[in-house]
Structures are given as C-alpha cells and as structure tokens.
Amino acid sequence: MITDPDNKFAFQLDWNLLRTFLVIAEEQSITRAAHRLLRGQPAVSLALKRLETELDCRLVERGKGEFRLTSAGRRLYSEAGALFHGVSQLPDSLGQARNELSGDVRILVASHVITPLLDRQLTHFAQHHPKVRFSIRVETSGNVIQEVRERQASLGICLVNRQLPDLEYMHMYREFFGFFCGRTNPLFGREGLKMDDLRDHPFVAFDTEEIDNALRQIVILRNDWGLTREVTGRSSQLEEVRRMVMCGMGIGAFPVHVVQNDVERGLLWRLPPYEAPPAVDIFLIVNPRKHMNRAEDKFVGDLMRAIRKTPLDERTYLA
The missing domain is CATH 3.40.190.10 (Periplasmic binding protein-like II)
Known part of the structure; x- marks a missing residue:
C-alpha cells in the first residue's frame, strides 16, 4: 500500500530535496540552481548531499569544469520529474x-x-x-x-x-533539403551551376549532419560528390546555421520551404542539386x-x- 507506515523512505523523505535536485539537474549547475531557488549555494550543495545520503548513491559527478548526472541521477530526474508533473496537474x-x-x-x-x-x-x-x-x-x-x-x-x-x-x-510531413549560399559567396547569383562547382567551397553544418544521424542523406550526397572540404561552422539551431551562411562562412543545407522567403529577398541563393534533392x-x-x-x-x-x-x-x- 502507498500509505503503508512501514514504507519509511516515502514517509521520511524531505520532498523539498527532490525539488532542489530537479532544479540542479535542469540548470546543470549548483550556482545557477541556487540563484533560481533564491537560496545560498552552500544550502543547495548540502541538500544534494543529503539526498545522495538518503538514497545511498551518487547522483551528480562534479569537479573542475565538469557537471553531469550519473545513471542513477538520470533515472531519478525522469521519475521525480514525472512525479512533480503529476502533482502540478x-x-x-x-x-x-x-x-x-x-x-x-x-x-x-x-x-x-x-x-x-x-x-x-x-x-x-x-x-x-x-x-x-x-x-x-x-x-x-x-x-x-x-x-x-x-x-x-x-x-x-x-x-x-x-x-x-x-x-x-x-x-x-516530408521536406526537401537544398544547398544555399550567402550574398558574399562567389557562387551567389550564378545560374546553371553544377555539383562540381561546389567542391572548392567550405560548408556550414547542423550538428546532426553525420552519417549515423537523421540528416545522413545530406552527408551521403556530399560524400558522393566529393564535397568533403572542411566544415567551418556548426550549430544545432537553424537560425544560427542560417546566420553563418549569410555571413559568408560557407555553404549550408536548409529545408527548401523554410528559407524560400530568404531566397526571394535576395539573402540566400539556391545551389544544385536542383532535381531530386535529399528528402527528410x-x-x-x-x-x-x-x-x-x-x-x-x-x-x-x-x-x-x-x-x-x-x-x-x-x-x-x-x-
């Protein structure tokens, strides 16, 4: 039974410790967690130590420049997050x-x-x-x-x-990715380009542009055409990849329908392949x-x- 008085852990646990741990995990920092909770850093560190003592396991690996949840910490974050979400509802x-x-x-x-x-x-x-x-x-x-x-x-x-x-x-839904360049790129405004014309130009990429990731079709296309020159910029955010391409750092791949307005405004230029581009x-x-x-x-x-x-x-x- 949930209300069984013999379940000492559930009855004796300070639930504020779980809330403090959730904030620590979300902020990935004791200092930022203390600021968010409007408490002193020593108090937040002590709360984490108390929780680790009660659970008899280490929840966070921390040291010089390092902060990461242990496997037990990740499990607790998932379960405690679901618990607090249920209470909030x-x-x-x-x-x-x-x-x-x-x-x-x-x-x-x-x-x-x-x-x-x-x-x-x-x-x-x-x-x-x-x-x-x-x-x-x-x-x-x-x-x-x-x-x-x-x-x-x-x-x-x-x-x-x-x-x-x-x-x-x-x-x-399904979308198609195309290659684009910014106004300062020497390919900007040129008609009738071929894939070979892209070979001597650097690329800006999404973090997920890897052969074993969701944008693998783009990587395969680049590899097939020998477009393997250095990647000069990376980001997980489309807006930042777009910024780097517009600033002339290299060629980038974008969903065609997402950047259509930028093409119409003369901020980006569509490059080959014009037919059968990668579908995602x-x-x-x-x-x-x-x-x-x-x-x-x-x-x-x-x-x-x-x-x-x-x-x-x-x-x-x-x-």
Whole structure:
C-alpha cells in the first residue's frame, strides 16, 4: 500500500530535496540552481548531499569544469520529474468535472519545424480552449527524443534516425533539403551551376549532419560528390546555421520551404542539386507510458487525427 507506515523512505523523505535536485539537474549547475531557488549555494550543495545520503548513491559527478548526472541521477530526474508533473496537474485533474478544458501542454520541436498542421491545431486550441497553457521549446532532435522518453514533454516533433520500441512515431510531413549560399559567396547569383562547382567551397553544418544521424542523406550526397572540404561552422539551431551562411562562412543545407522567403529577398541563393534533392521526414513522437492530462490528451489526439486525414502529398513540401 502507498500509505503503508512501514514504507519509511516515502514517509521520511524531505520532498523539498527532490525539488532542489530537479532544479540542479535542469540548470546543470549548483550556482545557477541556487540563484533560481533564491537560496545560498552552500544550502543547495548540502541538500544534494543529503539526498545522495538518503538514497545511498551518487547522483551528480562534479569537479573542475565538469557537471553531469550519473545513471542513477538520470533515472531519478525522469521519475521525480514525472512525479512533480503529476502533482502540478492535480488542480486540473480534480476539476475535470468542469466543462472548460485546462492544463499544460509542453511541446518540444526541432529548430526548423514549420508546418500548418501544427499551426492550425494551436489556432484551434487558442480559440476554443483559452485556459490551456502551452510551452514550446526548440531543441536538437536528440534532446527532443530523450525528453519525450523521460516523460518531460507532452509530445515532440523532430527528425528521427531510428525508432525506439518504447515510443510511438507518426510520420508528420516530408521536406526537401537544398544547398544555399550567402550574398558574399562567389557562387551567389550564378545560374546553371553544377555539383562540381561546389567542391572548392567550405560548408556550414547542423550538428546532426553525420552519417549515423537523421540528416545522413545530406552527408551521403556530399560524400558522393566529393564535397568533403572542411566544415567551418556548426550549430544545432537553424537560425544560427542560417546566420553563418549569410555571413559568408560557407555553404549550408536548409529545408527548401523554410528559407524560400530568404531566397526571394535576395539573402540566400539556391545551389544544385536542383532535381531530386535529399528528402527528410519529420515525425510526431509521444510516450505511451506518460500520464497525460485532459488538455494533452485532446491536443495530441486531435493532431494525430489531422495528420491521418491529410494525404501525404499534402504533407510534403515540394523542392
């Protein structure tokens, strides 16, 4: 029984220690956690030590310039995060008898996710369920998957390299990547270019542009054409890759529909291949083990139904 008085750990644990640990894990720093909690750094360090003593395991490896959660720390972060999320939803759960839908929906997206499927769903909820609160955060695709896996998000939308058995995936839309350069690049404004013309130019890349990652098709294309010159810049964020390309640091690969406005404004120039560019699929990801509140359940369910009702060709952004 949950209320069994013999369960001394549950009855004696100071739950404030768990909250302090969650903030430490989220901030990846004792100092930043203390600032966020409005407490002194020694008090936060002592709270972490007390929790480690009560659990009889090390939760954080810390030293000169190093801060990382141990495997036990990552497990506790996942479980405690789910616990506190459940507690935060109690007011909404207890008020389910009311007709008005409320609750928090936390969405994690890769940096270049642009689709009317998501926008229409957000518009509908804003109009019909004004009490629902949304949090949308941009992360790398790897972090999106990890946080959905740890039940820290309602849903994720991102690129997928391989599908994990404990998550549910739905093909949301397909986009095509093209190569682009900025105005100071010598290729800017030139018509009739060939792939060979790109060989002597450096590249700016996403962190996920690796042969074993979600953007492997771009890497394969570059390798096939010998476009293996040094990468002069990297970022996980589309905006920063775009900035470096526009500043003339090198050629970059972007979803064609996302940067179309930049091309029309003369800020970027489309480079080959003009035909059969790399296709990349974007997925909606949910964790079936996550206990969802009413708002999350309805939002995810409605979005999935909208995806199913929309033919793939209407969810494909042409190159």
